[in-house]
Amino acid sequence: MNKTVNQKAWFFVVPVFVLVAFNAIIPLMTVVNYAFQETFGNNVFMWEGTRWFKQILISERFHAALGRQVLFTLIILVIQIPLGIFIALNMPKEGIGVPICLVLMSMPLLIPWNVVGAMWNIFALPDIGFLGHSLNAMGFDYNFTQQSGDAWFTTILMDVWHWTSLVVLLSYAGLRSIQPAYYQAAEIDGATRWAVFRHIELPKMKKVLTIAILLRFMDSFMIYTEPFVLTGGGPGNATAFLSIDLVKMALGQFDLGPAAAMSLIYFFIVLTVCWVFYNLMMKNESQL
């Protein structure tokens, strides 16, 4: 659509701008304040320059948390995106199955995050949880509160349970927008199932998939509540992802300076990745 130039349009944006600025800029300035200064309370600040940033960037604790976070997010994307597409491809296209699938699959998305954590805690407990009990009955030595491998397994399974539906819904919406004529043409040409997927379905899903990857990246990179309730970051620090580590540092140990510096680095990483994705997405859109 060709848009007209109209500077008065700013007036329409003012309410949004004010509300978001109120929430974003003022608190962010507080973080910036702490990141460059040392405070002993009572609003007494001493300039520290980039000391906290240097401290965080070379600290092993930050490297470890960042490493765990990147690994977690990668595993999540590698599992959820293909799985979501696969399920969407196999969903019914019409009839009573459609609303049933949509309603049931959306359920995990609408459960408060700490309830998700609590639910999986109960579900995975080795003695009384269905998952834990079954795994132990099958001869696996499973205990997610004691063994870090099991804690990772449970956290990832929980996230797959929680968020794959988002990828499914997005892919399904993308698939629904494909005209039947494409499929008919493919059939006449004698295209294989894989060729249909590769040359018709995948290109049509490109836009929604970019959104799915972007959302899944952001949310899994910022994950806090669910693993906090499920494992509390443990055993040890095995599942202490960036947000968990950050809250521990800021509210637990009250190391405000380093915590603020870490916040800014953290935000910067998310922002950079999203900026690249956003530009890719906008480029795709202008091609459509």
Place this chain on the structure above:
Amino acid sequence: MKKVKWLVPTIYIIFLMLPIYWLLNMSFKTTTEIINTYTLWPQEFTLENYKKIFTDSTWYTGYLNSIYYVVLNTIISVAAALPAAYAFSRYKFLGDKHLFFWLLTNRMAPPAVFALPFFQFYSSVNLFDTHVAVALSHCLFNIPLAVWILEGFMSAVPKELDETAYVDGYSFTKFFFKIFIPTITAGIGITMFFCFMFSWVELLLAKTLTAVAAKPIAATMTRTASTSGYELGLLAAAGSLTIIPGAIVIYFVRNYIAKGFALGRV
């Protein structure tokens, strides 16, 4: 081949339902049964846990608080996002692209980063422990989302609609409320659904900004878990109840969800 197709969503849905079933199962059991035995369904079916929640005010006010700030946030987000999304979908103006990306960056800000400054900031403006504080803080990620989705829907409406209305002598306000908003009701429905969803599931900020008067149900749950030992049945019952509002909302928007994803951008 046909059979396999039907099998995949079924297995996936069973996987999704298992933990939910387990939670429901626990919520109908007595504490002794939970601790002493492993049973696939309640042997002594009890409604005690639910009864406690509905009669104890610390529990049910948690629900009312959550619903109150979620609804408030949904109204604020959509009301503010409507004109902004219209501006983004129809006009070019100074800094529009940068502004749009800046809005989106707030959806990307880790809530953990904002928890402490939010606490200090809302305390300093005397809004700490109010529903308004939580509703406003959730605007941080819901307004960008609402603008994003609504802009997608509005861009799908041809511009000729606006122009015809003006030729017919409609004023802008009359056009916006009488013609434009009715044409994008589906979009508004989807937007409200997502605002409701993200405000309902968020806990970190809601918990940080409240103490007693506006405490959300989810926070009541965590506190109970830590103070009064491990009352699993009660926790399970409270958890099960938090699923209901979401389920109701999904049921109402089920036909719009897929359509909304296709048209909008979520």
